[in-house]
Amino acid sequence: MVVPVSGSAAFAAPAAQGSAGGQKSLASGDFETFLRMLTAQLKNQDPLNPMEGSDFAVQLATFSGVEQQAQTNSLLSSLTQQMGGGVGQLSDWLGREVRVTGPVWFSDRPLTLDINPDPRADSVQLVTLTAGGRELMREEIGVGEGQVDWFGHDALGNKMPDGLYTYRVESWQNGDKIAEAEVGSYARVLEAELARGGVQLVLEGGAMTMADEVQAVRDPRVQ
Known part of the structure; x- marks a missing residue:
């Protein structure tokens, strides 16, 4: 048994948020500062006592180490922000109701189904199936699209067992099936x-x- 729904509270799914932009600029600023300091040191060194090659090599090695560390810090910061943002987005899903065409759980509450038959149909049937795709029941629901509440009663009025179900809508015209489609349910x-x-x-x-x-x-x- 199905009953049309007189409204919908559907809205867009949570979207990904934010990025780690700006971390690279901070890291590159550290590189530039270190390079300016090294350049100034070379310009202002005593010409009678210039920096030895070994000392210069140490400076370059230090610079390379600082650069690598800054890049590592930037990467870790980026990953942390991405993971933190991802976890935050995960929590946005909890407790929501989502509309999917896969198996959904039916128990003591009616399910909201989204029906979109072929507009040419003069007869529309809702087919109830197990999670594995075995047909259990079919019922006439009338033409037209929209959302309906499915109460899970068979042809004799008995409640269907608790479990996972999927749904299909079949569109018929003059006794011939002209289309079928999966049904989204919440x-x-x-x-x-x-x-x-x-x-x-x-x-x-x-x-x-x-x-x-x-x-x-x-x-x-x-x-």
Whole structure:
């Protein structure tokens, strides 16, 4: 059973913030200061007692060491800012509800589904499947696009078991199926972590999705 939703609290997903610009300028300033000091020392040295080659080599080695240390400090600062910003962004996901086309957990609360059938359809069917893709149920939901609340009742009115489900919408015209598409549904984010491919979200029920696969984000408190 589905019921149209009379509004939406969807908004854009959290975006990446900030950069570590400015660290290079600080590091390069240290290099320039050291170079000016060394140049001044060479210009002002006693011509009757010039700097020996070994001393000059020590100065250059010192300069090289300072340069490398400054670059290292700049890199560490940049990484720290990036990691700090990333962790801060991860916390922005927690408790939000995200719209995904992958499996979502159904229990005692209706799920919000985003329906977008083919506009040519004269009949639209919502197909409920297991997380593995096995069809469980299909129902007529009427033409038109928008969001509906899915209460998880079968044809006899019995509540479906708690578990992970996916959904598909099929568009029909004159008895022929003309299109089908995955249905986006909202699930609550329990955990967010930095993964090799980006930010990975752990949803209620244990389902996982990458942040760049999220279609929309909403705050459940303002529904």
